[in-house]
Structures are given as structure tokens and as C-alpha cells.
Amino acid sequence: MGSSVEQNILVTGGAGFIGTHTVVQLLKEGFKVSIIDNLDNSVIEAVDRVRELVGPDLSKKLEFNLGDLRNKGDIEKLFAKQRFDAVIHFAGLKAVGESVGNPRRYFDNNLVGTINLYETMAKYNCKKMVFSSSATVYGQPEKIPCMEDFELKAMNPYGRTKLFLEEIARDIQKAEPEWRIVLLRYFNPVGAHESGRIGEDPKGIPNNLMPYIQQVAVGRQPELNVYGHDYPTKDGSAVRDYIHVMDLADGHIAALKKLFADPEIGCIAYNLGTGRGTSVLEMVAAFEKASGKKIPIKLCGRRSGDATAVYASTERAEKELGWKAKYGVEEMCRDQWNWANNNPWGYQKKL
Ligand SMILES: NC(=O)c1ccc[n+]([C@@H]2O[C@H](COP(=O)([O-])OP(=O)(O)OC[C@H]3O[C@@H](n4cnc5c(N)ncnc54)[C@H](O)[C@@H]3O)[C@@H](O)[C@H]2O)c1
């Protein structure tokens, strides 16, 4: 199982939703992990639970550093004291609506933070990077499934940061061919670790579908607004490619292994999705079945900027990374409910 030589991975944003799940898998695979996170959208309790999940021995290989990527000195401190073999870069802001109202915050955090990271990596000759991109770079795709070589476009400032950061990665690698960069375009990450100990815990009222459904199920919200019921889809609601966060975590391990194994990889994008589309109403029904709870819904108008149907072509990831999603919507809802039921207020003890 474990890697033959113990490789040391810097995980930015490792206290967050996808970060915590990936760190669990990295430690189990035998990697050493250093997290840097400013806890802007996460809590230290999440990292404590990662430690609890992997046990005391593997926990010794996990280090948490409070730091902000916008502050180059915070990154520099880490690189000055240890060698990193690669970086998995999750840290970033991700709320579409907030990015429309406050684009400078998004450009500062996501762009400046990432540029600081590249500068420091280059200085210390660490030139392997796995970057969190998003299906948002496909905009409103003209065709589905989305293939990695489709034309890219951004629909909002958040999406623009992902698009710019993809372009920046391609430019850096072109100018300095020794860089190896994998851009992972996540579709819609949902679910939680099967233990129910870690999961998604958004601050404030959730924007995304599954955290919202989860809060309705535990009584924190009265009903779900279904945005759009007149789309040209099977039931009129919009279709997305939901992917279990543990599958996503394993996708990062596969990407990392590819980075280490393939000197010719250059800078390449991979979709991480299941290749299957599920409508909002189908997701509600699946969650009701998994939880045994009724989710009251209100049919509303479309949410501005939403695409009708988006799902991934998974061919490239399957062929080149040897990775394929294992879980379906049933397991996603089962694990999301297990997390919600055990932690109705997320990582908070009580409100
Ligand atoms: N969850 C999704 O739906 C989704 C979809 C596509 C892409 N992504 C991308 O994946 C990445 C991880 O997403 P997530 O869902 O785990 O989000 P998250 O908010 O749970 O995790 C991001 C983490 O980064 C930290 N962070 C933010 N800015 C930072 C900075 N300047 N310095 C240090 N730490 C900082 C936050 O505190 C948080 O712990 C993000 O880049 C996001 O844009 C997420």
C-alpha cells in the first residue's frame, strides 16, 4: 500500500471539506502531510477529527500550520524548515454569489495566494502541484459530457479565478518544463467520510444543494427551494454530476502518483466526476430514502447563471490516472446523512 520512500506533501486548505477527506487518504497511503490553512472557512476541530480517524501512529505524520497564502512569509517558513515533494493546493474561496459582490476578495485570496505559492515552490525547487480546479471552467457547456479539451469560459469572478489559475499553471509549465502540474476539475462534491466524523460544514446559509438539503433534514431550514422546474431535462430540474468526496480524495492520490511517475506529464487537466447526471428532484428523493426524512420543497424560478445539465466525461481520468468513481448517489446520500445526523450543527457543539 504505502509509498516506498516516505513522500512529504504540503496540503493547502487541508482543514476544509475536500482537504480533510484527502488528508485521511494520504496518511493511509503512507504519505507525510503538512497542512497550511488560515481557518477562514474551517475549524481546527476538523483536523483533530482527522487525527482521531487515522489513529495515533499515522497522526505523527500530520502537521498543522496556521497560515495564510496571501502572506508569503507564512509559506516561506514551511519550505525553509522541510522539503516538500509535492503540493496539493485546495486553499481558496469558493462562494459564487460572494465573488460577484466582492471580486477583489476573490482575486486577492485565490490569485495572489496561488502566485505566492508558486513563487515559494520555485525558490525551493518543489515543482509538482495538484490544483483544485472546477467544472465551472466549462461555463454553460454546449455539449455534454464535458471533455477536458472543450473551450473554457468563466461565468463569474470565482470561476474566473479558476480559469486564470489554470492559464497561469499552463504558462508556468510551458516556460519551465520541469514543472509537473495536474489540474483537477471537480464536478459536484458531496457526501462525507463513512465514519460520520468529518464532512462539509459551511458557514452561514448554504448555497449548494446537498448542504442545504442536509440542513432541512435536521430541522435547521424549513424547506428546500428548488431553483428551476422548467429545464428541458427528465423532470424539469437541473442536472449535475455529483461525486462522493471519498472518490474525489482518491482521485488526488491517483493524480499525485501520476505526477511522481510521469516526467512527461507537463500541465494537464482531468475531470473528476462520475459521468452520470442526476437532477435536483432525483437527489431530493435519494436523500429522503437514505435519511427516512421528508424534505419539503418549494418550486422556484431558475437561479441566475445556472446551467441546465452538466456532467463529466471520465475517460481521460480512467485511462491515464487509473481512477474511477466507486460510489453512486445512494452512498453519497447515506454518508451525507450519517454525517448530518451525528453532527446536526457541523463541528459546532451546539448553536
Ligand atoms: N466544494 C466544491 O463544490 C468545489 C467544487 C469545485 C472546486 N472546488 C475547489 O476545491 C477547493 C477546496 O474546496 P472545499 O470545498 O474543500 O472548500 P473549503 O472552504 O471547505 O476549504 C478550503 C480551505 O482553504 C482555506 N483557505 C482559504 N483561503 C486561504 C488562504 N488564503 N490561506 C490559507 N488557507 C486558506 C479555508 O480556511 C478552508 O479550510 C477550493 O479551491 C474550491 O474552489 C470546490
Ligand SMILES: O=c1ccn([C@@H]2O[C@H](COP(=O)(O)OP(=O)(O)O[C@H]3O[C@H](CO)[C@H](O)[C@H](O)[C@H]3O)[C@@H](O)[C@H]2O)c(=O)[nH]1
Ligand atoms: O438551495 C438550492 C441549492 C441549489 N439548487 C440547485 O441544485 C443544483 C446544484 O447547485 P449547487 O449550488 O450545489 O452546485 P453548482 O452546480 O451550481 O455549482 C457548484 O459546482 C460547480 C462545479 O460544477 C462549481 O464548482 C461551483 O463553484 C459550485 O458551487 C443547481 O441546479 C441549483 O440551482 C437548488 O435547487 N436549491
